[in-house]
Amino acid sequence: MNEILQLIVNGEPREVGEGTTVADLVAALGLKPQQVAVERNKEIVRRPDHAGTFLEHGDELEVVAFFGGG
Numbered sequence: 001m002n003e004i005l006q007l008i009v010n011g012e013p014r015e016v017g018e019g020t021t022v023a024d025l026v027a028a029l030g031l032k033p034q035q036v037a038v039e040r041n042k043e044i045v046r047r048p049d050h051a052g053t054f055l056e057h058g059d060e061l062e063v064v065a066f067f068g069g070g
Contacts, residue, residue: 004017010063026063033050040053
């Protein structure tokens with residue numbers, strides 16, 4: 001049975017399935033991994049760690065996307 005986790009992402013409640021990683025969340029948000037910074041519970045998650053960082057019930061995340069321009 002896959003448990004549903006309750007998270008806060010950029011100040012908004014969100015549900016994800018158990019076993020979801022930071023990389024999965026970034027993809028679900030439709031963002032490019034190379035263009036985001038992720039903070040989980042007030043700690044930066046390094047990009048190389050996104051795929052191995054599993055989300056937990058009650059996590060608070062801030063996902064910031066960077067866009068180039070000129």
